Amino acid sequence: MIFKVPRGTQDILPSETWKWQQVEKVILEACDVYRYKEIRTPIFEQTELFQRLVGDTTDIVQKEMYTFTDKGDRSMTLRPEGTAPVVRSFVEHKMFGYPDQPVKLFYTGPMFRYERQQAGRYRQFVQFGAEAIGSADPAIDAEVISLALDVYKRVGLTKLKLVINSLGDKECRAAHKEALVSHFNPHIDQFCPDCQTRLEKNPLRILDCKVDSGNPLIASAPSLADYLNEESASYFESVKSFLEDAGIDYEVDPNLVRGLDYYNHTAFEIMSTSEGFGAITTLCGGGRYNGLAEEIGGPSAPGIGFAMSIERLLLAMEAESKIFADEPTLDVYIITLGETARRPGFKLLNELRAAGIRTDLDYMDRKLxxxxxxxxxxxARMVVIIGEDEVTEGAVQLKIMADGTQEKVPVGELVEKIIKNTTR
RNA sequence: GCGGUUGUGGCGAAGUGGUUAACGCAUCGGAUUGUGAUUCCGACACUCGGGGGUUCAAUUCCCCUCAUCCGCCCCA
Structure with missing residues (x-):
C-alpha cells in the first residue's frame, strides 16, 4: 500500500458516517431548541489571530499549530479551536450591533492540532461548539453548560460529570499568581521540570500537574477561591444557583484550569465517568472569555462558550453501549434475468426512485x-423480479422478503402496491 | 516531543532460516431448468507495512523508515 491517511487523521467510513449524521442531527435539534444559530468560518486563519487570542504561552500555540506560509507570504494556521475564529467573525461583521443580544452561535467542523495520536486524540478532529457573546449574565453561563449537557443527554449518555470552577477576573488572577509563586518558589526544586518552567509562565498549572499531584505543597497551595474578589465570587455563586435552578449537578474543582489563556470567571469541563474509557476522559471544555473581543479591536463583548469533540462523544457512546437505531434499509431490490429484462428493469428502477422508494439493483451481472x-x-423489504416472461406480459413478480410471499403485479399497479407495503 | 507495543490475503489469526505461507469469517462460482437459510464441493496472498543489509537462502536475523495501539505531556 503506497498511500495511507496522514498520521492522526482518519477516514470515516459509511458504517461510521451514519452515526455521525445522527449526532449532527441531535446537535441541530438541540441548538434549535436553545436558539443558537450556525456559523461557518474558514478552516484556516491568520496565524496571529490564534497567537493573540489563544495565548502565546499555551501548548496549542507553542507546539500544536499547523502553520504554513501561503503564496502571498502570509502566515496561516489551520484552526486549532473554534472560539477565536468566531470572535473574529463577531467583531468583523459587527455582530455587536445586532438587535438581539447576546449573539448565540454554534459551529461544527474539523480542528487541527499537531499532537501524538492516542485513543480519543487526533490531529484532525471535529468539534461542536457554541458561543454566547454579548452578555455577562451568569444565567447564560448556565444556559451554555445546559446546552452541552443536553446534547449528551439526547444521545443517551448518562455517565457524566460536570466540573466547574471560577478563574476570577484579571485582578484576582494576578494576586493569586503572585501568591502561588511565593508559595512554590522556595521549594520548586522538588517539582518536575515541567512545573519548574510553569512557575514562571503559568503557576496555576502546577496545581493540575499529574506528576506532582501527590506533593503536599499542592494541597497547601493558596487557592484561587480565596483570592476571588467580591464581584467574582458573587458571580460564581450566581452561576451555581442558576445551574441548580436548571437541575444540573456539578462539582466544584478549585484546581480546574483550562489550557487556553482567554478564560476568566466560569470554567468547566464535562467528563465521562464510564469504565474503561482510556486515559482521556474530557468530553467537553468551556468557559467565559470576557475581554476577548477587545483583544482584536472589538468593543467590550463578554462571552461564554464550549467545545466538544464528536469523536469523543462517539467513544463515550461506545463505552456506555449506546447505539443509534438501525440505518434505513432498502425498500426494493430489482432483479433482472437476462438481457431482455435489463432495460425494463433499469427503467423501473428510475420510476420507483422518482416515487421516493429506496431502490437498487444488481450491477454485477449475477445469477438469480x-x-x-x-x-x-x-x-430489502421487497424484491421485484423481471424475466423474459414478465417483460412480454407487462408485469413483474413482487416478493415480500419477510414472509416469502410472491405475486404477479402489472407494472401499472406496482408503485402503488410497493408504497402500500413500504409504509405499513 | 518522550517511553513501550504491534504491523502476514477484505477482516480475524497461525507459522518457520530453505521445495506448494495453516485455519476461521467474508466474498465469488457450483451442487441440472428463474428465487433468500443450512450443508457439501471448488476458487481466492508470484507474497508476509516499506527500504537496505547479513546469508548459498529470509516472511522469519540486523539496521533504517513508515504506520498502529497504549502511556506521558496536554487537551477536545
Whole structure:
C-alpha cells in the first residue's frame, strides 16, 4: 500500500458516517431548541489571530499549530479551536450591533492540532461548539453548560460529570499568581521540570500537574477561591444557583484550569465517568472569555462558550453501549434475468426512485440466486423480479422478503402496491 | 516531543532460516431448468507495512523508515 491517511487523521467510513449524521442531527435539534444559530468560518486563519487570542504561552500555540506560509507570504494556521475564529467573525461583521443580544452561535467542523495520536486524540478532529457573546449574565453561563449537557443527554449518555470552577477576573488572577509563586518558589526544586518552567509562565498549572499531584505543597497551595474578589465570587455563586435552578449537578474543582489563556470567571469541563474509557476522559471544555473581543479591536463583548469533540462523544457512546437505531434499509431490490429484462428493469428502477422508494439493483451481472442473496444481505423489504416472461406480459413478480410471499403485479399497479407495503 | 507495543490475503489469526505461507469469517462460482437459510464441493496472498543489509537462502536475523495501539505531556 503506497498511500495511507496522514498520521492522526482518519477516514470515516459509511458504517461510521451514519452515526455521525445522527449526532449532527441531535446537535441541530438541540441548538434549535436553545436558539443558537450556525456559523461557518474558514478552516484556516491568520496565524496571529490564534497567537493573540489563544495565548502565546499555551501548548496549542507553542507546539500544536499547523502553520504554513501561503503564496502571498502570509502566515496561516489551520484552526486549532473554534472560539477565536468566531470572535473574529463577531467583531468583523459587527455582530455587536445586532438587535438581539447576546449573539448565540454554534459551529461544527474539523480542528487541527499537531499532537501524538492516542485513543480519543487526533490531529484532525471535529468539534461542536457554541458561543454566547454579548452578555455577562451568569444565567447564560448556565444556559451554555445546559446546552452541552443536553446534547449528551439526547444521545443517551448518562455517565457524566460536570466540573466547574471560577478563574476570577484579571485582578484576582494576578494576586493569586503572585501568591502561588511565593508559595512554590522556595521549594520548586522538588517539582518536575515541567512545573519548574510553569512557575514562571503559568503557576496555576502546577496545581493540575499529574506528576506532582501527590506533593503536599499542592494541597497547601493558596487557592484561587480565596483570592476571588467580591464581584467574582458573587458571580460564581450566581452561576451555581442558576445551574441548580436548571437541575444540573456539578462539582466544584478549585484546581480546574483550562489550557487556553482567554478564560476568566466560569470554567468547566464535562467528563465521562464510564469504565474503561482510556486515559482521556474530557468530553467537553468551556468557559467565559470576557475581554476577548477587545483583544482584536472589538468593543467590550463578554462571552461564554464550549467545545466538544464528536469523536469523543462517539467513544463515550461506545463505552456506555449506546447505539443509534438501525440505518434505513432498502425498500426494493430489482432483479433482472437476462438481457431482455435489463432495460425494463433499469427503467423501473428510475420510476420507483422518482416515487421516493429506496431502490437498487444488481450491477454485477449475477445469477438469480446470487441476486436474491444480495437482496437478503441488503435487507430489502421487497424484491421485484423481471424475466423474459414478465417483460412480454407487462408485469413483474413482487416478493415480500419477510414472509416469502410472491405475486404477479402489472407494472401499472406496482408503485402503488410497493408504497402500500413500504409504509405499513 | 518522550517511553513501550504491534504491523502476514477484505477482516480475524497461525507459522518457520530453505521445495506448494495453516485455519476461521467474508466474498465469488457450483451442487441440472428463474428465487433468500443450512450443508457439501471448488476458487481466492508470484507474497508476509516499506527500504537496505547479513546469508548459498529470509516472511522469519540486523539496521533504517513508515504506520498502529497504549502511556506521558496536554487537551477536545
Amino acid at each position: 440466486k446470487a441476486q436474491m442473496k444480495s437482496a437478503d444481505r441488503l435487507q
